[in-house]
Amino acid sequence: MKENRIYDVIIIGGSYAGLSAAMALGRSLRDVLVIDSGIPCNRQTPHSHNFLTQDGKTPLEIATIAKQQVEQYESIIFENGVVTDGRFASEGFEICTEEGNIYIGRKLIFATGVKDIFPDIKGxxxxxxxxxxxxxxxxxxxxxxxxxxxxxxxxxxxxxxxxxxxxxxxxxxxxxxxxxxxxxxxxxxxxxxxxxxxxxxxxxxxxxxxxxxxxxxxxxxxxxxxxxAPVPFVQHLDLPVNLGCELTEAGHIKVDNFQKTNIPGVFACGDSTTMMRSVASAVSTGNTAGAMVNMELTQEEF
Structure with a gap:
């Protein structure tokens, strides 16, 4: 099913980085769609640390509070789904999900994290x-x-x-x-x-x-x-590369200081962009991505 609605921004990934980006955009009254599979990579971790005000809480606790706060902004919509494909469109980007839905957004933020590759060791x-x-x-x-x-x-x-x-x-x-x-x-x-x-x-x-x-x-x-165990990883989603986003030598999505990729209109944040894998870093880069996307939209409209 293809939606006729055109969102200002589609965020793929609804964990800490994606939620942080969404909050920055929602506070600027941007129409935002957050697509998330609901399976975070840190789901086994018992406690999260080194993040001010949240030290010692479970990852689920932090994410639940974050989502509740982001949901207060009426211009933000959440969709539970798995993104499978995407393409450039005249309006910006068309994003397809495993459930058969197609969404259109003017800008795109990848907050998809990475997938760890474990060694063949029992346990x-x-x-x-x-x-x-x-x-x-x-x-x-x-x-x-x-x-x-x-x-x-x-x-x-x-x-x-x-x-x-x-x-x-x-x-x-x-x-x-x-x-x-x-x-x-x-x-x-x-x-x-x-x-x-x-x-x-x-x-x-x-x-x-x-x-x-x-x-x-x-x-x-x-x-x-x-x-x-510093295990190797791959990107959770092939779509950034399929759209032409460059990767670093280590395999992260290459972004500038404002979380912009080399593809116009495409931003990325969180674990998919940096070796600093922490909740604090994800929230920080997500906030920057959201603010920079809003600024780009504003400059195009004003």
Whole structure:
């Protein structure tokens, strides 16, 4: 079904970044459609941290309050759906959903986040966001002074080790094969009493997502309380690339300081655009995207 209505802005993704963008636009009386699948990537995470006024609340609590507040702005409409395709149109952009609906918007904001690619380790996905974590700023304090592993090698492992070492002195790097660290990197780890385990991990033994032990492929087990894992990712949605949006070398949607992509009329915000994966960052970039889209609309109309 194709709607005849033309929205000022269509926002794809209704989590923190999308809601923040919507609020900025709703406060400027813009007609906004937010399309969201209702399946956030942090749905397993028990608590959100490092976000002023909301520290320690569950992600669902924060998102629920945010949506309730955004819903107070009458020019914002929410649609539960999965975007499957989109194209340029004379009015701006046509967006298609899995449910067979087609919506038209003058401007487009991607707040779609990313999809993490998990390693083939039994128990990994069940622990993700709970005790197998990605960010010391978001989760590190809760595991301070506890036995911690870092899955990784090379520069990423060294960088993460330097941050986590400030939180615990019980730290080991888990390379899942030959470490291949340079001598200088080995010296840094040794100087800070950080061990290296090169054996492949086959299972994470846990209770309700909380790590108890790692099982290695040689049969050995070792107890841990938390494991950092900087996993690779892909964009949740192919549409930005299909429309011509550039990606960074790391795979994020490339945006300028105002959250604009290289495609006119298309903006992006949240985890899909930055390595700073946090609620605070998502809200910030969403607010910027909403304000900049409104400014662009205003300049075209005034």
């Amino acid at each position: 990994f996905s069940a622990c993700w966001g709970i005790s197998v974590i990605h960010c010391p700023y978001c989760h590190g304090y809760e595991f301070k002074h506890q036995k911690t592993g870092i899955i990784g090698k090379g520069d990423k492992a060294i960088h993460l080790s330097s941050l986590v070492h400030n939180l615990t002195d019980q730290l080991q790097v888990l390379t899942r094969g030959d470490a291949n660290f340079e001598e200088e990197q080995k010296d840094k780890l040794a100087k800070n009493q950080i061990g290296i385990i090169e054996t492949e991990i086959v299972e994470i033994v846990h209770k309700d997502g909380y790590v108890k032990q790692l099982v290695f492929d040689d049969g050995r087990t070792e107890s841990f309380d938390a494991v950092y």
